[in-house]
Amino acid sequence: xxxxxxxxxxxxxxxxxxxxxxxxxxxxxxxxxxxxxxxxxxxxxxxxxxxxxxxxxxxxxxxxxxxxxxxxxxxxxxxxxxxxxxxxxxxxxxxxxxxxxxxxxxxxxxxxxxxxxxxxxxxxxxxxxxxxxxxxxxxxxxxxxxxxxxxxxxxxxxxxxxxxxxxxxxxxxxxxxxxxxxxxxxxxxxxxxxxxxxxxxxxxxxxxxxxxxxxxxxxxxxxxxxxxxxxxxxxxxxxxxxxxxxxxxxxxxxxxxxxxxxxxxxxxxxxxxxxxxxxxxxxxxxxxxxxxxxxxxxxxxxxxxxxxxxxxxxxxxxxxxxxxxxxxxxxxxxxxxxxxxxx
Amino acid sequence: xxxxxxxxxxxxxxxxxxxxxxxxxxxxxxxxxxxxxxxxxxxxxxxxxxxxxxxxxxxxxxxxxxxxxxxxxxxxxxxxxxxxxxxxxxxxxxxxxxxxxxxxxxxxxxxxxxxxxxxxxxxxxxxxxxxxxxxxxxxxxxxxxxxxxxxxxxxxxxxxxxxxxxxxxxxxxxxxxxxxxxxxxxxxxxxxxxxxxxxxxxxxxxxxxxxxxxxxxxxxxxxxxxxxxxxxxxxxxxxxxxxxxxxxxxxxxxxxxxxxxxxxxxxxxxxxxxxxxxxxxxxxxxxxxxxxxxxxxxxxxxxxxxxxxxxxxxxxxxxxxxxxxxxxxxxxxxxxxxxxxxx
Numbered sequence: 001x002x003x004x005x006x007x008x009x010x011x012x013x014x015x016x017x018x019x020x021x022x023x024x025x026x027x028x029x030x031x032x033x034x035x036x037x038x039x040x041x042x043x044x045x046x047x048x049x050x051x052x053x054x055x056x057x058x059x060x061x062x063x064x065x066x067x068x069x070x071x072x073x074x075x076x077x078x079x080x081x082x083x084x085x086x087x088x089x090x091x092x093x094x095x096x097x098x099x100x101x102x103x104x105x106x107x108x109x110x111x112x113x114x115x116x117x118x119x120x121x122x123x124x125x126x127x128x129x130x131x132x133x134x135x136x137x138x139x140x141x142x143x144x145x146x147x148x149x150x151x152x153x154x155x156x157x158x159x160x161x162x163x164x165x166x167x168x169x170x171x172x173x174x175x176x177x178x179x180x181x182x183x184x185x186x187x188x189x190x191x192x193x194x195x196x197x198x199x200x201x202x203x204x205x206x207x208x209x210x211x212x213x214x215x216x217x218x219x220x221x222x223x224x225x226x227x228x229x230x231x232x233x234x235x236x237x238x239x240x241x242x243x244x245x246x247x248x249x250x251x252x253x254x255x256x257x258x259x260x261x262x263x264x265x266x267x268x269x270x271x272x273x274x275x276x277x278x279x280x281x282x283x284x285x286x287x288x289x290x291x292x293x294x295x296x297x298x299x300x301x302x303x304x305x306x307x308x309x310x311x312x313x314x315x316x317x318x319x320x321x322x323x324x325x326x327x328x329x330x331x332x333x334x335x336x337x338x339x340x341x342x343x
Numbered sequence: 344x345x346x347x348x349x350x351x352x353x354x355x356x357x358x359x360x361x362x363x364x365x366x367x368x369x370x371x372x373x374x375x376x377x378x379x380x381x382x383x384x385x386x387x388x389x390x391x392x393x394x395x396x397x398x399x400x401x402x403x404x405x406x407x408x409x410x411x412x413x414x415x416x417x418x419x420x421x422x423x424x425x426x427x428x429x430x431x432x433x434x435x436x437x438x439x440x441x442x443x444x445x446x447x448x449x450x451x452x453x454x455x456x457x458x459x460x461x462x463x464x465x466x467x468x469x470x471x472x473x474x475x476x477x478x479x480x481x482x483x484x485x486x487x488x489x490x491x492x493x494x495x496x497x498x499x500x501x502x503x504x505x506x507x508x509x510x511x512x513x514x515x516x517x518x519x520x521x522x523x524x525x526x527x528x529x530x531x532x533x534x535x536x537x538x539x540x541x542x543x544x545x546x547x548x549x550x551x552x553x554x555x556x557x558x559x560x561x562x563x564x565x566x567x568x569x570x571x572x573x574x575x576x577x578x579x580x581x582x583x584x585x586x587x588x589x590x591x592x593x594x595x596x597x598x599x600x601x602x603x604x605x606x607x608x609x610x611x612x613x614x615x616x617x618x619x620x621x622x623x624x625x626x627x628x629x630x631x632x633x634x635x636x637x638x639x640x641x642x643x644x645x646x647x648x649x650x651x652x653x654x655x656x657x658x659x660x661x662x663x664x665x666x667x668x669x670x671x672x673x674x675x676x677x678x679x680x681x682x683x684x685x686x
Contacts, residue, residue, distance in 0.1 A: 019650075290681050293673065306666045307362075307680045309673030311657070316668055323649045325659050325668055330636065330652030337650045338633050 003053040004126050004193070005101050006046040007093045010039060010059035010067055010108040011083055016268040016332070018340035019322035020300060028108040029066040032266055033275050039108045040070050045115050046104065048074060051123065056096065057108075058089045064227075073226075081217075081232035087246035088238045090192075091203055091214035092230055099197030102126045105243070107190045111275045113262025121259040124160040125193035133255035134194040134202060135161065136248060138186030139263045144176035147267060147332075149188035149244060151256050164254035167244060186256065189263055192243065198253065206250040213238045269315045269324075270331040273298040287318070296328070346396040347469050347536070348444050349389040350436045353382060353402035353410055353451040354426055359611045359675070361683035362665035363643060371451040372409040375609055376618050382451045383413050388458050389447065391417060394466065399439065400451075401432045407570075416569075424560075424575035430589035431581045433535075434546055434557035435573055442540030445469045448586070450533045454618045456605025464602040467503040468536035476598035477537040477545060478504065479591060481529030482606045487519035490610060490675075492531035492587060494599050507597035510587060529599065532606055535586065541596070549593040556581045612658045612667075613674040616641040630661070639671070 014027050021027040028039040036044060046052040054074040059067045060083055067077060078092050090105055097103065104122055112118050125135040138151045149170060154163035167188065171179065179185035204211045213234055220231035248254055264275040276284040276298070283291050287301035292309045299306045301318035308316060315331060317324040322339055334340055357370050364370040371382040379387065389395040397417040402410045403426055410420060421435050433448055440446065447465055455461050468478040481494045492513060497506035510531065514522065522528035537545075547554045556577055563574035591597055607618040619627040619641070626634050630644035635652045642649045644661035651659060658674060660667040665682055677683055 292676060292680070301666070304661075304664045304666050305682060306668065307677075307682055308668045309676050309680070310670035311668065311673075314654070314668070316666070318647075318666055321647045323644070323647050323659070323661055323666060325649065325651045325654065325657070327653035330654075333635060333652050334650075337635070337652070339648060339650055 002101060003048075004046070004051055004104045004122060005053045005097060006043070006055040007090065007103045007105045008039070008042055008055055008057045008108050009086060009089050009105065010057055010063055011080065011089065012109075014109070015335035015340040015343075017266070017272065018334055018337065018343070019319040019324055020302075020317055022319075023062075023343040025066070026063065026109075027266070028063070029070060032272055033111050037070055038111060038266065039067070041111070042106055042108045043071060043075070045112060045118055046106070046122065047072075051119060052104075053101075056093050058093055075226065077227050079227055079229050081230060081235050083240070084235060084238045085240040086243040087203065087207060087210055087241045088214055088235070090199065090243050091210060092218060092235075094196040094199045094203075095214060095218040096228060097196040099195065099200070101196045102129045103192075103194060103196055103199065105192040107265075109266065110189070111262075111264045111266050113264075113275070114260075117259065117261035121257050121261065122193065124257045127160050128157060128255045128257065129193040129195055129198070132195075132198055132253055133157070133161075134198060134248060134251050134253050135192060135255045135257055136164065136167075137189040137191035137259040138162075138256040139189040140258065140260045141180050141185060141187050144173060144180045145187065146170055146173055146176050148265070150176075150179050150185045151188050153184050153186065153256055157255055161255050161257040164248075164256050167249045167254070186258065187263075188244065189259060190265075191259070192248070193257075199247070202247050202251045202253065207239075207241065207246045210238055210241065210246060268331040268334060269298065269317065269326065270328045273315060273328070345444060346391075347389070347394055347447045347465060348396045348440060349386070349398040350433065350446045350448045351382070351385055351398055351400045351451050352429060352432050352448060353400055353406055354423065354432065355452075357452070358678035358683040358686070360609070360615065361677055361680065361686070362662040362667055363645075363660055365662075366405075366686040368409070369406065369452075370609070371406070372413060375615055376454050380413055381454060381609065382410070384454070385449055385451045386414060386418070388455060388461055389449070389465070390415075394462060395447075396444075399436050401436055419569055419571065421571045421573065424573060424578050426583070427578065427581045428583040429586040430546065430550065430553055430584045431557055431578070433542065433586050434553060435561060435578075437539040437542045437546075438557060438561040439571060440539040442538065442543070444539045445472045446535075446537060446539055446542065448535040450608075452609065453532070454605075454607045454609050456607075456618070457603075460602065460604035464600050464604065465536065467600045470503050471500060471598045471600065472536040472538055472541070475538075475541055475596055476500070476504075477541060477591060477594050477596050478535060478598045478600055479507065479510075480532040480534035480602040481505075481599040482532040483601065483603045484523050484528060484530050487516060487523045488530065489513055489516055489519050491608075493519075493522050493528045494531050496527050496529065496599055500598055504598050504600040507591075507599050510592045510597070529601065530606075531587065532602060533608075534602070535591070536600075542590070545590050545594045545596065550582075550584065550589045553581050553584065553589060611674040611677060612641065612660065612669065613671045616658060616671070 625639035
């Protein structure tokens with residue numbers, strides 16, 4: 001049985017973890033949880049061995065230096081000439097692999113607390129992928145989140161997973177509360193497994209233009225050591241679409257495995273706080289800090305000492321020439337700050 | 344009529360405005376309100392002219408460089424060889440002046456919003472001082488403060504002021520509330536007027552040891568340009584006592600003038616916030632900052648931009664390698680922080 005090929009998507013920038021995450025040093029390459037960066041931890045979860053083959057990283061020129069500094073030497077790197085969202089990125093990787101290869105598509109900027117659970121879900125997903133399914137990871141919903149897509153599970157597929165009844169885009173609050181109460185809805189974690197051949201068949205069926213342009217970009221691309229450079233002109237013509245929208249929501253072969261693996265998209269500072277080890281009153285500190293009469297406070301500083309008195313549910317971030325102080329609830333507005341907008 | 348001699352006391356360090364105020368750059372020498380430092384503003388309120396003579400500054404060696412950088416050239420400076428509190432500091436100045444000189448003793452680290460009211464009170468106090476009174480400034484109490492001493496006014500002394508019924512040391516909360524309701528209690532602003540001769544008479548009567556040691560320190564002191572250096576050995580033998588405790592609480596010639604002059608001791612960050620110009624929702628900003636959904640927030644930064652989301656009644660201070668974030672109520676605990684303690 002062929003090993004699973006990790007396909008690590010390393011694009012985008014993100015402003016919601018500003019000022020730590022910057023255009024020049026974006027979220028995947030930061031050690032936000034523990035000592036490893038999110039990108040390093042993603043690679044470490046599916047390191048080459050019994051289950052996994054050498055990884056393929058799909059990234060843009062802006063992130064290439066960070067990728068090559070943090071990825072293992074055996075990683076193959078596909079350098080996107082421009083950003084065209086996940087359908088195109090996955091197509092590039094699929095076209096560089098044998099049709100029977102099982103791809104495990106992983107974002108590079110999420111946190112997964114339980115690696116063993118991740119590997120178990122990956123094995124189950126790979127089994128379904130070999131049977132011809134396009135498999136999404138369904139994360140057990142912990143809260144009525146309105147920032148995630150949801151997956152409604154369908155019929156059981158043996159012990160491995162479920163067919164997908166439907167994908168649901170980001171719901172409103174009331175709908176999300178209904179999903180949580182229902183129990184059959186799961187967060188769409190953005191992790192997918194399928195064979196390269198089945199993915200390309202479905203892309204061809206539902207987005208033939210993307211498939212054709214990606215094929216041309218790969219056919220006219222150039223290899224440079226471990227790097228592969230698709231043809232820029234061909235790739236630039238591709239529509240920007242997510243894999244969810246272009247393929248997963250359209251295919252009749254969508255399946256889901258359950259993944260209860262302490263997952264977080266670390267989507268903002270509040271989410272990062274929740275993913276960190278906290279003391280008995282909920283405080284978490286990275287860097288020099290003194291907290292007096294504080295509860296549920298996160299301090300993250302790259303050097304200056306931070307002294308906090310009397311606050312609850314507050315986040316303080318110091319990074320270079322920027323200081324952010326926000327309520328936990330305000331964390332979702334960080335990306336709209338002038339500093340985050342004009343990096 | 345001789346002009347009033349401003350005697351500016353410039354000692355102590357203070358930790359309650361840390362991290363902006365530091366051992367090496369203490370509170371009087373910082374531009375906390377407006378462009379001028381508190382020390383400069385103190386001198387500007389009683390600049391030499393019709394009412395005031397050239398000032399005398401009493402300071403320690405630690406502050407001497409700051410004093411000489413910010414004081415006018417005509418200022419005489421008495422350099423205390425060691426810190427011995429206000430009774431001794433005032434005695435040094437009194438011994439360097441003619442007995443009939445009216446001294447107006449002023450702390451150098453307070454804020455007075457209404458300079459005209461200050462001058463009016465100074466004139467009234469000087470009139471009483473020439474009649475032989477030792478005059479304190481009574482600040483109209485605005486709140487049941489437990490951090491100030493209080494003055495209970497006695498009989499009216501013409502239109503100029505009142506005799507002092509008694510001085511009260513820092514009261515507890517319930518007592519302070521009673522004082523506020525009573526209306527005859529005033530904050531002791533630490534500003535005093537008396538002639539040099541009357542002050543020394545009272546010091547001699549109630550603290551003869553301090554008077555004798557100060558006399559010896561001055562007799563054996565040395566002049567160096569505008570600087571006067573009292574004898575270190577003689578001065579070191581003096582007990583540290585406040586002028587309130589050593590003289591004002593004991594003399595039978597204590598008087599009080601009312602001073603309604605927008606006074607603040609800028610005793611902590613909350614007090615500074617109250618003394619600053621604030622916008623319509625109570626925010627005050629010094630340095631680069633962006634405030635979103637904030638009320639009654641003070642930001643003071645010496646360089647880094649501070650972005651704040653969703654907070655009320657919070658103070659954020661950035662100074663060099665220190666960041667302070669405190670509730671308004673927590674501001675009184677700033678001096679107890681490790682950073683403030685171990686400067």
